Amino acid sequence: MKMMSKTDVACADCPIRHNAVCAQCESDELEVLERIKSYTTAESGETLFRATDRMTHFCSVVEGAATMSRTLPDGRRQMVGLLLPGDFIGRPGRTDYPFDIEAISRVTLCRFERARFERLIADTPRVSARLLQMTLDELDAARDWAVVLGRLTAREKVASFLVSLARRMAHLNGGGARPGAKVIIDLPLSRDEMADHLGLTIETTSRQISALKRDGLIVTDGARRIEIPDFDALVDEAGDDEDGGTLA
Amino acid sequence: MKMMSKTDVACADCPIRHNAVCAQCESDELEVLERIKSYTTAESGETLFRATDRMTHFCSVVEGAATMSRTLPDGRRQMVGLLLPGDFIGRPGRTDYPFDIEAISRVTLCRFERARFERLIADTPRVSARLLQMTLDELDAARDWAVVLGRLTAREKVASFLVSLARRMAHLNGGGARPGAKVIIDLPLSRDEMADHLGLTIETTSRQISALKRDGLIVTDGARRIEIPDFDALVDEAGDDEDGGTLA
DNA sequence: CGATGCATTGATAGAGGTCAACTGTAGTGG
DNA sequence: CCACTACAGTTGACCTCTATCAATGCATCG
CATH class of the missing domain: 2.60.120.10 (Jelly Rolls)
Structure with a gap:
């Protein structure tokens, strides 16, 4: 330091x-x-x-x-x-x-x-x-995260993570965004770190990302850049989530 | 009310x-x-x-x-x-x-x-x-609980729960207890509620309690009273846990 | 004493973990 | 500029742990 x-x-x-x-x-x-x-x-x-x-x-x-x-x-x-x-x-x-x-x-x-x-x-x-x-x-x-760790499936965990990260990013950039809007995230975490966050293994995390990609819910550009063509659709995959799903 | x-x-x-x-x-x-x-x-x-x-x-x-x-x-x-x-x-x-x-x-x-x-x-x-x-x-x-939910096995989750409950009870009764001492807990939760706390099903929770009983780590008297003959031994089953294991 | 609800136990299935191979990308050096 | 390495990420095959479905045991209560 x-x-x-x-x-x-x-x-x-x-x-x-x-x-x-x-x-x-x-x-x-x-x-x-x-x-x-x-x-x-x-x-x-x-x-x-x-x-x-x-x-x-x-x-x-x-x-x-x-x-x-x-x-x-x-x-x-x-x-x-x-x-x-x-x-x-x-x-x-x-x-x-x-x-x-x-x-x-x-x-x-x-x-x-x-x-x-x-x-x-x-x-x-x-x-x-x-x-x-x-x-x-x-x-x-x-506590929200405890719900994710305790009760969501691997797919839901990954979707939840992307949703909450997108929200935090949007919040930091000082703004909301329109529902249904396209969102781009640059992951600050490696797959390994994502897995540790989600209570999963690297392999499962990677597979779920591939699955979301296959289903058209996300588009990737390199391992760390993720585009979300329809944010609300990804929110629906997250399973949890209190509110409607706009980028708060 | x-x-x-x-x-x-x-x-x-x-x-x-x-x-x-x-x-x-x-x-x-x-x-x-x-x-x-x-x-x-x-x-x-x-x-x-x-x-x-x-x-x-x-x-x-x-x-x-x-x-x-x-x-x-x-x-x-x-x-x-x-x-x-x-x-x-x-x-x-x-x-x-x-x-x-x-x-x-x-x-x-x-x-x-x-x-x-x-x-x-x-x-x-x-x-x-x-x-x-x-x-x-x-x-x-x-956050401690997030570690339990994300990374511990069913057996470790149950042991962790009993350990943390025993510690809270001891704290409420205003006292520590000697390491290795026998501890008695009256569960405030049903199996169903325990399962919801631990991110497990009722059945798995029940099975793990039976297993701990079989292994002599706990003794039960009805579904809700649990005796812990050797507290430190149960702490060892919990897998996580920062400190040595006395009732804080 | 049957009924109701909680807990336990058993049999089976499925989600995710583990082990291992492979791919792609970024560096590095000839 | 192109091998060659190193490492992160992906994919596959298989296995284990926990969930699921179902039956049974055990209390409490009318």
Whole structure:
């Protein structure tokens, strides 16, 4: 990991200004953040944190992607989170964190030293309120994912993943999209990583992608670019899903 | 659901005084809670909330148990949480809640009207801090459960469930226990509900319980009482599990 | 005491895992 | 520029674990 000067990017110009913990901050609060933040980058494949480590900093993903996962003693691995820009890493109030975090692309992180940030939470209701909101959202997402892992078929799991990824991407690009619209996703994950996320093997994941392709639900361009000609049709394959199916 | 007078139990005498959202409150803050709370009871089997409803109140489980689950259009069901005394129900900042909540025993709830409680959160750092802490704990638990659902075998799932239930029970009874000690659990769930929690069928769940019994890892007394002669041995069957295996 | 509902057990089938071969693509170096 | 390697992804054959379907056991309750 390479450290950078804390003045790399001004909070006001930050790409995650309106998605991250700082989203609800006013300019005077941003000044405080500005003083205590620092940037770090990591290359794809680098381990950012190990479940056994002590966490000395909190941070937000600014650019790139990372995974949060647990590996069992015998090597089985389950991903429990895909971290994209805006996502927060850390548990205020605890120094440990029971999952491994790994960069899966070149990642930029905005870091806050533990004690300082905890003081900030205590003193800044707009930060603590936002953090609660984000944590509640993550909790919902984790529970939604439990439904996927526990009850969906392999085909539904893959479709669900593509749907939720498309939604997150659309959300990050700050916009909805029309129902039935064509959607293009660039997968941040290898087949291996997708499998670990979905609780499947690489082979099954690959087969299901091929099957969706055969059925015309997706079109691929290389292993990582996936086009969804009819988003609603893919949503129907996902089996779960609360709402109607537009890109939220 | 039957309403009761708000003075049924004084906060100071409440069984979940030190586990619930109010855990960190001082006596003057308890007085505020005392004024805005009300009690409700529900019988086993009653639906407390439907995913499509609007949530008008937040509440804490005082006594009894409830489940949080989602049922897919075709009937498949996945439980995403087992609610025991102290657990909080609701998402401050949202009026919807994407899961069904159902009593699985006679349940007593301590309720707060939505707007009043949200004001309380905004005004009472000790409540909002505690809520954040509880939400972070639930998030960890949800992610741990994702590992169980995604990667463990049926046998490991059942063992994991018994282990985590024993730990929660021990925690509620306010105490640890010695490693290797004999443990007795009274299951709050039917086989059907266990299966929905574990992402299995009733039959597989039942078979795995029989297998654990055959292997001497558990002893049963009726369908719902389970004795664990050697807790550590059962922990070993669970496959996952971070720490050594004492009842935390 | 039969009825009703939950739990257990058995027989069979199917979804996904495992092992293995093959394909395609991106690099690398002659 | 074209082999040659390396590795990710795909596909195939087979097997295992869990689901499914069905029957039986075991309580509680009118």
